[in-house]
Amino acid sequence: MRCDDLEPLLTDFLEGDLPADVETEALEHVAGCRACDLYLAEYVETIELVAEWGGEALPTEVSQRMLAAVLNDLGINGSAPGTGS
Amino acid sequence: MTASRHQAVHAPATGGSATDAPSPPVASDRGDVRWLEELFRANSSGVYTIARRVLHNDADSEDVTQASFIRAFVARSSLRDADRARPWLLRIAYREAVAVLRRRRDLPTDPAVLPLRHDTGPGPEDCLLAADVAGRVRRAVDALPPALAAAVILRDLQGLPMTEVAEVLGTGLSAAKMRVHRARTLLKVALHADDRVA
Numbered sequence: 001m002r003c004d005d006l007e008p009l010l011t012d013f014l015e016g017d018l019p020a021d022v023e024t025e026a027l028e029h030v031a032g033c034r035a036c037d038l039y040l041a042e043y044v045e046t047i048e049l050v051a052e053w054g055g056e057a058l059p060t061e062v063s064q065r066m067l068a069a070v071l072n073d074l075g076i077n078g079s080a081p082g083t084g085s
Numbered sequence: 086m087t088a089s090r091h092q093a094v095h096a097p098a099t100g101g102s103a104t105d106a107p108s109p110p111v112a113s114d115r116g117d118v119r120w121l122e123e124l125f126r127a128n129s130s131g132v133y134t135i136a137r138r139v140l141h142n143d144a145d146s147e148d149v150t151q152a153s154f155i156r157a158f159v160a161r162s163s164l165r166d167a168d169r170a171r172p173w174l175l176r177i178a179y180r181e182a183v184a185v186l187r188r189r190r191d192l193p194t195d196p197a198v199l200p201l202r203h204d205t206g207p208g209p210e211d212c213l214l215a216a217d218v219a220g221r222v223r224r225a226v227d228a229l230p231p232a233l234a235a236a237v238i239l240r241d242l243q244g245l246p247m248t249e250v251a252e253v254l255g256t257g258l259s260a261a262k263m264r265v266h267r268a269r270t271l272l273k274v275a276l277h278a279d280d281r282v283a
């Protein structure tokens with residue numbers, strides 16, 4: 001396996017979806033190639049950074065206002081959004 | 086309240102025969118209302134996150150979030166497996182957001198080919214915030230084309246299996262994997278280039 005062959009396999013590699021023989025080849029290449037080892041490390045770190053960011057957290061008051069609007073649009077008297085449960 | 090503004094995005098995103106004006110639920114639907122409230126509490130931020138990456142605008146993203154839950158409630162009988170409510174809901178949300186984007190800009194139908202945004206690049210204040218990792222990640226994701234941003238959020242942030250990412254995006258499995266991979270590759274460059282500059 002060459003460096004260029006590894007890059008398109010990374011998603012399947014991390015999903016565990018590669019055939020066993022290809023996975024072994026990939027692992028062997030990474031173990032012996034400093035450039036690909038660094039590339040893989042940065043790729044994995046990128047995934048972790050996205051997970052750590054966590055996305056938007058709607059403030060409770062915004063979330064409650066939106067739920068109230070949803071229920072209102074549906075013609076439902078909600079179970080008092082805002083009081084929680 | 087945003088009810089009137091919200092009407093603008095409530096048109097069906099999926100074509101089909103969705104009812105524009107859902108009839109009010111009767112008393113026996115009380116369990117369904119509880120279900121909707123729980124669905125909202127568990128997923129409103131996740132739905133908003135997807136909408137925000139597609140639309141880059143707070144008000145439209147709020148509207149799409151509300152419209153998605155309304156649509157989900159109206160279409161609740163089409164959810165056959167309660168355990169799969171999340172991908173089912175996110176699919177509704179993603180379609181709503183893309184529909185609003187198309188209506189707003191009359192853009193190509195495939196969000197994968199939408200242009201990269203250039204108004205989210207680093208400004209002077211971003212240098213000061215270089216240590217704010219979450220802010221950097223957010224800006225980098227915002228700079229992705231909507232379909233790539235949605236793909237990477239669904240997989241790496243919301244942790245959906247790749248098969249469900251494909252389901253939400255309405256693509257085949259290999260196309261979904263390709264979008265996740267392209268998104269990660271672009272993010273990797275953006276985030277690690279920041280490191281070197283900072």
Ligand SMILES: [Zn+2]
Pocket residue numbers: 002003004006029033034035036037
């Ligand atoms: Zn290599």
